[in-house]
Amino acid sequence: MLSGVRVLDFTRVLAGPLCTMMLGDLGADVLKVERPDGGDETRGWGPPFDDRGESGYFLSVNRNKRSLIADLNSAADVGLLRRLAAESRVVVDNFRPGTLERRGLDPASILEANPRLIWCTITGFGPTSSRPGYDFVVQAERGWMAITGERDGQPMKVGVALADVIAGKDAAIAILAALAADSLPADRRRIHLSLADSATAALINVAQNVLLTGTDARRYGNAHPNLVPYQLLRTADRPMVVAVGSDSQWRACARSLDLTDLEADLTLATNAGRLARRDALVARLEARLMERPATHWMERLAAAGVPCGLVHTVKEALEQTDASPLYGIAPSVPGTIRLPPPTLGEHDAEVRALGWGAFGR
Numbered sequence: 001m002l003s004g005v006r007v008l009d010f011t012r013v014l015a016g017p018l019c020t021m022m023l024g025d026l027g028a029d030v031l032k033v034e035r036p037d038g039g040d041e042t043r044g045w046g047p048p049f050d051d052r053g054e055s056g057y058f059l060s061v062n063r064n065k066r067s068l069i070a071d072l073n074s075a076a077d078v079g080l081l082r083r084l085a086a087e088s089r090v091v092v093d094n095f096r097p098g099t100l101e102r103r104g105l106d107p108a109s110i111l112e113a114n115p116r117l118i119w120c121t122i123t124g125f126g127p128t129s130s131r132p133g134y135d136f137v138v139q140a141e142r143g144w145m146a147i148t149g150e151r152d153g154q155p156m157k158v159g160v161a162l163a164d165v166i167a168g169k170d171a172a173i174a175i176l177a178a179l180a181a182d183s184l185p186a187d188r189r190r191i192h193l194s195l196a197d198s199a200t201a202a203l204i205n206v207a208q209n210v211l212l213t214g215t216d217a218r219r220y221g222n223a224h225p226n227l228v229p230y231q232l233l234r235t236a237d238r239p240m241v242v243a244v245g246s247d248s249q250w251r252a253c254a255r256s257l258d259l260t261d262l263e264a265d266l267t268l269a270t271n272a273g274r275l276a277r278r279d280a281l282v283a284r285l286e287a288r289l290m291e292r293p294a295t296h297w298m299e300r301l302a303a304a305g306v307p308c309g310l311v312h313t314v315k316e317a318l319e320q321t322d323a324s325p326l327y328g329i330a331p332s333v334p335g336t337i338r339l340p341p342p343t344l345g346e347h348d349a350e351v352r353a354l355g356w357g358a359f360g361r
Contacts, residue, residue, distance in 0.1 A: 001334070002028040005179065006356055008084055009033060009065065010093035010100075012040040014135070014161055015195060016122050017061040018168030020092050023175065024064030025335030028090070029359040031351065032065045032342065033081065039069070039344040050325065052343060059341045060328050061168075066358065067342035068351045072103045080352065085110050085117070087356050090175055094122040096130050111186045118178045120171050120191040127192045135161035135195065142199040143217070147206055150221040167198035223282075228274040229253070232311070233286050235294040242285070243307040247271065252304040257288045257297070 005028040009020040017032075017040070024030040034040055040062070046055035070077040082105065085091055091107070093100065100107065107119045124133015139145050139157045149156030174191050178184060200207070206217050209225065217225065222232035222241070229250075230243050244250050247270055254263035262284065267273045274281055289297055294310055301308040322330040327337050350358035 002026040002179075005029065005090065006088045006359075007031070007090040007092065008081075008088040010091065010095065011122065012094065013042055014061060014164035015133075015168040015171070016092055016094040017042075018165060019120075019122070019171040019175070020065065021061050021063060022169070022172045022331075022333060022335070023090070024339075025331040025333060025337070027336070029356070030065040031084065031347075031356075031359075032062065032067045033070050034067055034344060036069050036071050039067070043344065054341060054343065059326065062341035063327050063337055064339050065342055066339070066347035066351065067345055069345035069348050072100075072105070075104075078104045081105060082110065084351075084355060086114050088114070088117060089179070091117065091119045092122070092171065092175070093120075094133070096132070097123070097127055098130075107190060108186070111189055115183075115186075118175055118184075118189045118191065120175050120193065122167055122171050123192070123194045125196045126194045133195045135164045138163040138195045138199045142196055143203055143206075144199060147217050147219055149219050151219050153219070153221075155219075163195050163199040163202075166202050167193060167195045170198045170201075223278075226275070227271060228278045229282060229285055231282065233282070233289050235289045235297060236291060237293045239311050240289075240294045240298065241309050241311065242301065243309075245307065249306050250274065253301065253306045256300040256304040256306060257285065259284070259288060 002023060005023070007020055007023050007028045007030045009016070009030050009032045011017050011020060011032075012034070020030050020032070032040070038044065040058060042058045043055055045057040048056045050056075050059065070081055072078060072081075085105070091110075107121070111117055111119055121127065122133075123129065124138065125131045136157060139148075139162075140155070142163070144163070145155035145157055148158060171191070171193050174193060178189060178191065181188075205226065209215075210217055220231075224230035227243075227245060230245070232239050232241050242253065244253050250268070250271075251263050254260070254268075262268055262281070268277065268281065298308055298310065318329075326340050331337070347358060
């Protein structure tokens with residue numbers, strides 16, 4: 001879909017590299033620019049490492065790219081990067097404010113010189129903040145940890161760097177929207193996104209509940225603040241999740257578990273009624289589920305159209321998808337895998353000799 005779109009990638013760590021990998025998966029030519037002293041720091045974020053010495057972390061978000069080593073303190077290298085930017089369709093960076101400008105790579109002047117260029121900057125806390133943007137800090141400050149974890153437990157982060165992931169996807173969406181426009185003035189081609197803004201927006205219904213009631217959100221563990229039953233439940237052998245999202249699904253759930261008295265109880269007929277009796281209702285459901293193994297209940301609930309699932313390990317989940325130790329998980333968008341993640345400076349000589357022409361080789 002993006003064949004021929006040239007993306008100059010100044011990003012590192014996770015949000016930016018995920019964004020540019022998605023553009024690469026969609027067909028764009030992505031040139032990853034890395035510093036001489038080790039490149040993207042996630043190259044060393046291991047073990048595990050593959051047989052080339054690349055970390056699993058780096059491999060996860062850097063396929064479909066070529067790598068160029070460039071020193072932003074070198075006038076010659078800055079000149080090369082300006083030439084590459086002049087022939088690019090997209091530039092993505094996640095430097096702190098002022099870093100590029102101080103080194104002669106002012107996005108505003110480059111955008112004026114290239115009327116088709118889109119420049120996206122991803123920061124931790126917005127274009128006026130010099131704070132470094134790390135997912136863990138953002139999860140803490142933007143309310144995620146306050147609502148994650150057991151009811152009476154400590155605040156807990158999400159198991160993956162999801163604020164980074166969401167910001168990276170937000171950036172890809174914004175870039176694609178700009179690419180779809182016929183023409184845009186320079187200020188509209190300058191995109192700013194932050195982990196903090198993406199994380200706050202991702203609070204969705206939790207935030208809206210607080211806005212409506214004025215009451216702060218709290219932790220529910222593996223339960224849902226608005227739906228019952230919608231949580232982890234124990235069975236005779238292993239935990240499973242039941243996710244009832246409608247009153248008809250509730251009736252099917254009660255019927256599947258042979259809890260006909262609960263099905264007939266009019267006080268439980270609506271979600272609001274079930275929410276009011278959360279603890280007693282969940283205790284009754286779990287007592288029934290504890291009588292048989294999870295697979296027994298899975299079959300019954302699934303046959304009745306009740307959303308449910310077993311708790312799988314990451315290894316079990318990967319066995320159900322197309323994934324590779326080198327290329328990672330197959331694109332979640334309609335994309336293709338063409339190149340493995342590059343070693344540091346792997347394409348340096350070609351790009352210095354041919355510029356973007358190196359991508360035609």
